[in-house]
Amino acid sequence: MDEFTFGGERRPTADWLTDPEDRDFDEVWVFENPAGVSTERWFHGAGCRRWLTVRRDTSLDRVVEVR
Numbered sequence: 462m463d464e465f466t467f468g469g470e471r472r473p474t475a476d477w478l479t480d481p482e483d484r485d486f487d488e489v490w491v492f493e494n495p496a497g498v499s500t501e502r503w504f505h506g507a508g509c510r511r512w513l514t515v516r517r518d519t520s521l522d523r524v525v526e527v528r
């Protein structure tokens with residue numbers, strides 16, 4: 462098992478999606494891969510088994526904050 466499992470990128474849900482399931486899909490699976498800081502969810506399966514919110518600067522590939 463990988464130590465961390467990628468859980469998707471967090472971003473504001475599109476206003477035009479009104480169905481709750483569509484909104485979940487949009488939040489989890491639609492990636493825009495922006496340059497700069499993105500907010501991602503990672504599951505620490507081989508460690509504390511918690512979901513972490515990681516803010517990562519994609520242009521530097523550097524984690525700037527973990528919550």
Ligand SMILES: [Zn+2]
Nearest residue numbers: 505508509510
């Ligand atoms: Zn952990």
